[in-house]
Amino acid sequence: MSPSDAVMRDPGTPQATMGRPSDYLHAQHTLRSWFFTTDHKRIALLYLASITVFFVFGAIAAGLIRLCLVVPNGQIFTNDTYNKIFTMHGVIMVWFFLIPSIPSTFGNFLLPLMIGAKDVAFPRLNLLSWYVFMTGALFTMATLVIGGVDTGWTFYAPFSTTYSNTYVIPALLGVIVVGFSSILTGLNFVVTVHMMRCPGMTWFRMPIFIWTLYATSLIFLLGTPVITLALILLVMERAFHIGVFDPRLGGDPVLFEHLFWFYSHPAVYIMVLPGMGVITELVAAFAQKRVFGYRFVAYASIGLASITFLVWGHHMFVNGQSQLASTVFSFLSFAVAVPSAVKVYNWTATIHKGNIRLDTPMLYAMGYIGLFVLGGLTGLFLATLAVDAHLHDTYFVVAHFHYIMVGGTMLAFLGGLHYWWPKFTGRMYPEAFGRVGAFLIFVGFNVTFFPQFILGYLGMPRRYHDYPPEFQLLNILSSAGSTILAVGYFFPMIYLTWSLWFGKRAPANPWQARGLEWTTSSPPPPHNFAVTPRVDFDPYDYAIKAREVG
Amino acid sequence: MSGAPSPAVYPLLLWPQAASQAAVHVDWLIFAFTAVTLLLTVPIFLAITYFALMYRSGRQVDRGHTSDRNVKIELSWMLIPFFLTLAFFAWGAQIFDVEKHAPANALEIQAIGRQWMWKFQHPGGQAEINDLHVPTGQPVLINMISQDVIHSLYLPAFRVQMETLPGRYTQLWFKAERPGQYRLYCSEYCGTDHSVMDGLLYVMSPSDYARWLSQAGSSQSLAALGKRLFSNYGCSGCHGAGATIRAPDLAGLYNRPVPIDGGGSVIADDTYIRDKILNPDNNLIAGYKQVMPSFKGVIPEDELMQLIAYIKTMETSS
Numbered sequence: 001m002s003p004s005d006a007v008m009r010d011p012g013t014p015q016a017t018m019g020r021p022s023d024y025l026h027a028q029h030t031l032r033s034w035f036f037t038t039d040h041k042r043i044a045l046l047y048l049a050s051i052t053v054f055f056v057f058g059a060i061a062a063g064l065i066r067l068c069l070v071v072p073n074g075q076i077f078t079n080d081t082y083n084k085i086f087t088m089h090g091v092i093m094v095w096f097f098l099i100p101s102i103p104s105t106f107g108n109f110l111l112p113l114m115i116g117a118k119d120v121a122f123p124r125l126n127l128l129s130w131y132v133f134m135t136g137a138l139f140t141m142a143t144l145v146i147g148g149v150d151t152g153w154t155f156y157a158p159f160s161t162t163y164s165n166t167y168v169i170p171a172l173l174g175v176i177v178v179g180f181s182s183i184l185t186g187l188n189f190v191v192t193v194h195m196m197r198c199p200g201m202t203w204f205r206m207p208i209f210i211w212t213l214y215a216t217s218l219i220f221l222l223g224t225p226v227i228t229l230a231l232i233l234l235v236m237e238r239a240f241h242i243g244v245f246d247p248r249l250g251g252d253p254v255l256f257e258h259l260f261w262f263y264s265h266p267a268v269y270i271m272v273l274p275g276m277g278v279i280t281e282l283v284a285a286f287a288q289k290r291v292f293g294y295r296f297v298a299y300a301s302i303g304l305a306s307i308t309f310l311v312w313g314h315h316m317f318v319n320g321q322s323q324l325a326s327t328v329f330s331f332l333s334f335a336v337a338v339p340s341a342v343k344v345y346n347w348t349a350t351i352h353k354g355n356i357r358l359d360t361p362m363l364y365a366m367g368y369i370g371l372f373v374l375g376g377l378t379g380l381f382l383a384t385l386a387v388d389a390h391l392h393d394t395y396f397v398v399a400h401f402h403y404i405m406v407g408g409t410m411l412a413f414l415g416g417l418h419y420w421w422p423k424f425t426g427r428m429y430p431e432a433f434g435r436v437g438a439f440l441i442f443v444g445f446n447v448t449f450f451p452q453f454i455l456g457y458l459g460m461p462r463r464y465h466d467y468p469p470e471f472q473l474l475n476i477l478s479s480a481g482s483t484i485l486a487v488g489y490f491f492p493m494i495y496l497t498w499s500l501w502f503g504k505r506a507p508a509n510p511w512q513a514r515g516l517e518w519t520t521s522s523p524p525p526p527h528n529f530a531v532t533p534r535v536d537f538d539p540y541d542y543a544i545k546a547r548e549v550g
Numbered sequence: 551m552s553g554a555p556s557p558a559v560y561p562l563l564l565w566p567q568a569a570s571q572a573a574v575h576v577d578w579l580i581f582a583f584t585a586v587t588l589l590l591t592v593p594i595f596l597a598i599t600y601f602a603l604m605y606r607s608g609r610q611v612d613r614g615h616t617s618d619r620n621v622k623i624e625l626s627w628m629l630i631p632f633f634l635t636l637a638f639f640a641w642g643a644q645i646f647d648v649e650k651h652a653p654a655n656a657l658e659i660q661a662i663g664r665q666w667m668w669k670f671q672h673p674g675g676q677a678e679i680n681d682l683h684v685p686t687g688q689p690v691l692i693n694m695i696s697q698d699v700i701h702s703l704y705l706p707a708f709r710v711q712m713e714t715l716p717g718r719y720t721q722l723w724f725k726a727e728r729p730g731q732y733r734l735y736c737s738e739y740c741g742t743d744h745s746v747m748d749g750l751l752y753v754m755s756p757s758d759y760a761r762w763l764s765q766a767g768s769s770q771s772l773a774a775l776g777k778r779l780f781s782n783y784g785c786s787g788c789h790g791a792g793a794t795i796r797a798p799d800l801a802g803l804y805n806r807p808v809p810i811d812g813g814g815s816v817i818a819d820d821t822y823i824r825d826k827i828l829n830p831d832n833n834l835i836a837g838y839k840q841v842m843p844s845f846k847g848v849i850p851e852d853e854l855m856q857l858i859a860y861i862k863t864m865e866t867s868s
Contacts, residue, residue: 074745079742079743079744079745079746080742083739083741083742083744150741150742152739154739156699156700156738156739158698158699158700158716159699159700159739159740159741162698162699163665163698163699163741164741246716247715247716247717247718248716248717250829252717253700253715253716253717254715287605288607289616289618290618291618292618292619293618293619293620293624294618294619295619296619296624296628317646318702318711318712318713319700319712319713319715319720320712320713320715320718320720323646323647323650326646327643327646330639330642330643331639334632334635334636334639335632337631337632337635338628338629338632341627341628341631341632342624342627342628344594345594345624345627346624348594348597348598348601349623351597351598351601351602351605352597352601352605352616353601353605353612353613353614353616354601354605354613355605355607355613356601356602356605356606356607357606357607358602358606362602366598366599366602369594369598370595370598373591373594373595374591377587377590377591378587380583380587380635380638381580381583381587383639384579384583384638384639384641384642385642385643385645385646386576386579386641386642386643386644386645386646386649386709387576387579387580387583387642388642389576389646389649389709389710389711390576390580390706390709390710390711392702392711392737393702393704393711393737393738393739394704394737454564457566457580458564458565458566458706459566459704459706459707459733459735461704461735461736461737461745462737462739463739463744463745464744464745465744465745466745466746467745468733468748
């Protein structure tokens, strides 16, 4: 906003000729410059703003769910209203927050910066992705908030095709449209990684975050078309009774479960893999140490993205799937433990003998590791056939996937947000508030979701508005935890917003981190680098630094 | 039943009630798996916390002699936990195998799920809504189907559940050993009143169960009810003795392979017989002209179960 910024500049002008370097935020100020931008960094912020709004809606729905469940006999809302609320929570959080969260914000912002490129391969396609995303998401959001849908985010047939009396078709159409946004983003990222790496940036010099983003993009490309087709079939069945899923019309409802989980299990890795990438960056930066077993960690990302396509049947152990199929799916699901273990143990080894600063991003990273481990291992419980026969569709499952998605993806998202906030905005956040927020979120999360493991083991089914009285105490505990969690979320929302105007100005590299994104100014200039970088060093080149300090 | 406390009297459950030895077996599996999980995770949590404090920036400690790769260590922490947990894969698969194979002498109870209630029919024709009475000491097989959407019959006291699908029979079985009152639920989300589609499971001694059956009141067994339907719906006109139209004889049909037009065969199980009544044009039978009308929308699910019960008894005739 300083007078010198008011001068219109050709964005192509080299930075060095300017008095004070112009950054991407101040290069132009018009609304048009934001809504028609092709700058990957601005598009990332468009995504960040949109998914934050969606998150708030999803979180309000979660709060209402926990409010209802304080009493066992469901007196606060009608059963129908409760069903609409948990559907709203699931649909928004999965499709409009978790799936786009890290890839579309951090991915968009950081992919070109980390590989030394000026932008993604297809900048206009990138902007189109955001418009496609917003079109679908706003459409479905309006349907969910104004009309309501009661199918759950899983849209199981024939309930969704024949029996639900809510606005299923509009909700599905929005989700289908959002799928195309994922496909476009995935395509853009894959091409960018292949074609846009700067001189010297070989595959094994890329940061792990880029590896995980690449693996995620492959899932976007290979998995999303399947869910798109499945949901289109669902719409056709509901509208024109084509008879694919409803047995009365000659269809098979189990077919929908197969098609749905063929995408939706890999979708878990769309949420988890980029989070793992973020955590790897944080751990290396705050331990000031090379990532232990870099190649194993890189391969593990691709390994997870591959195995994840082979395990969807573990959602169907109790639906009449053949025993042989169930046994094979159970075994393959155990195989997921191998690359997951690589990640966790290698993070631990990276911290060993590091030079560790426990700043907010590192607190999130450590919280992430703990919660991800718990979430992952309870996943093995559910992959065990006889255990799943008991725990399937209970609160144990609810707790398990919240440990993965909130404990995992959400903490990685917040950790990454704090870590790259100076790069995004050019401002520092207040560290003390950051630590308090991280602590509250960790405690609140565990108090909310740990009791749900016990509830599930005791046999409380999920999606129950009205539950037996013997489960009340644990439900009250869980609801109490959710209030702590909510307070925790308010912390970053308030102080990060505050820091946009009042935060200390950030230096180019506030964390003494390695990686090309820290070699340019904070915030970066419109075209990222004054001079195209040349890379002649390994990733996470902290070794020299650590020796100096140690 | 009498004197057994209702599940609601426990203010805080920390361990689910078990009504069978199989349930206790599953608990042991979960307990052992939890122990191994702790064995694998607690050291990580301790190590991370210890490293974070020990190697905090500014502390003067030895940070030398670290390498950033070690293939042997990495392979060992990839593979050792994997093989450890594989034991639980095998254990779980073995219990599941037992859960999938009901003993031949099992008492067969029919269940129908619909929005939003359960209907159970005992072999003697006694029917009950939402609650289920079963005897101890004898395997019980529940054969179920849904009238509308997908439901799932969940019996936590036996640690089992099975989805109840429209258009297809699914089964679960258990052998109850501890009399008492337990809960049963629908665990697959099915719409408005999903969370009140639950009831009580009464596990009773065989004598109590016999007394309950006699009080529950039923004049006829399922098979007898089915026999009457067999003539009321006109099935006997073609499939009965002395029929003028050439139709397949149903005696001894159940669980036999049926040759299909164009080659191959299908086992005549419950789902096949039901499908044949509703969609006779599917799986045309070799050697017969298809003239049977469809009974789709005519015969409700509970009567289909009664008809099948009757057809199962048609082994000795002619």
